[in-house]
Amino acid sequence: MRGEMSMDAVRLLKQLIAIPSVNPMGRTVTGDIYFEGRLTQFLCNYFAELGVEYESIEVVPGRNNVIARTTPKPGVPTILMDVHQDTVPVEGMIVPPFEGTEKDGKIYGRGACDVKGSMAAMLMAFTRLVKDNPPNAANVILSCTCDEEATVKGINHLVQLSENPSGLSKILTEPPDLGLVAEPTMLDIVVAHRGATRWKIKTKGKACHSSQPNDGVNAIYKLADVIKALQTYADELSGWDAHPLCGPPTLSVGVIEGGESVNIVPDWCTIEIDR
Numbered sequence: 001m002r003g004e005m006s007m008d009a010v011r012l013l014k015q016l017i018a019i020p021s022v023n024p025m026g027r028t029v030t031g032d033i034y035f036e037g038r039l040t041q042f043l044c045n046y047f048a049e050l051g052v053e054y055e056s057i058e059v060v061p062g063r064n065n066v067i068a069r070t071t072p073k074p075g076v077p078t079i080l081m082d083v084h085q086d087t088v089p090v091e092g093m094i095v096p097p098f099e100g101t102e103k104d105g106k107i108y109g110r111g112a113c114d115v116k117g118s119m120a121a122m123l124m125a126f127t128r129l130v131k132d133n134p135p136n137a138a139n140v141i142l143s144c145t146c147d148e149e150a151t152v153k154g155i156n157h158l159v160q161l162s163e164n165p166s167g168l169s170k171i172l173t174e175p176p177d178l179g180l181v182a183e184p185t186m187l188d189i190v191v192a193h194r195g196a197t198r199w200k201i202k203t204k205g206k207a208c209h210s211s212q213p214n215d216g217v218n219a220i221y222k223l224a225d226v227i228k229a230l231q232t233y234a235d236e237l238s239g240w241d242a243h244p245l246c247g248p249p250t251l252s253v254g255v256i257e258g259g260e261s262v263n264i265v266p267d268w269c270t271i272e273i274d275r
């Protein structure tokens with residue numbers, strides 16, 4: 001039985017890899033490998049065939065979250081399992097991205113690890129739960145969200161649904177008791193996350209020829225003051241109370257760009273910050 005289940009999971013994973021759902025990551029692109037639409041349709045068909053209640057909810061035009069649940073029972077906790085539908089792009093890959101190539105007991109392809117492997121496992125677990133319907137099992141909601149790799153619109157929409165029920169979803173009408181998020185962790189259970197926020201700071205100046213710098217305003221010099229202040233703040237953060245698992249908060253300036261040419265006083269400069 002266990003062998004059959006794992007073979008089904010392997011077959012399912014290969015099917016999922018063969019359905020491209022590449023996140024354009026903010027780029028303007030065209031082509032049938034982009035966005036989650038084909039995988040969304042596959043998931044809807046899957047849940048329909050399984051005979052469970054499911055919803056496909058548009059988050060932004062053409063990009064949907066798919067949510068399914070086991071038949072709800074009173075008096076037991078609700079567990080939400082979440083897995084994202086999209087993958088990162090395929091540029092630079094040295095294996096065929098959409099073939100699910102099996103080699104030395106491993107499967108290769110875009111999303112095999114992040115995160116269609118976990119999607120196959122969650123779909124199999126959900127399917128088994130539905131078919132076996134064990135007594136005392138928790139209520140399980142399986143959410144397959146869009147746009148995780150770029151701007152996390154899918155999961156934000158899902159959280160909003162559960163916290164501020166608007167009638168848009170009949171399945172997710174309150175926050176679940178527990179959440180289980182599929183991400184590659186080398187099979188470790190991860191119970192805390194540092195979170196991240198990233199932003200840009202831009203200074204503006206006034207351009208002029210570098211032989212007469214007093215005629216302009218140097219945007220790089222202006223941003224240098226900001227960078228110095230951020231560095232001081234980053235040093236302070238390292239002394240803040242450390243989370244037992246995640247450590248102290250951090251800040252890092254990772255990218256700097258500015259100016260057009262060495263002989264022009266720059267009228268713009270930007271940095272990108274990861275906090």
Ligand SMILES: [Zn+2]
Binds near residue numbers: 114115183184
């Ligand atoms: Zn992922």
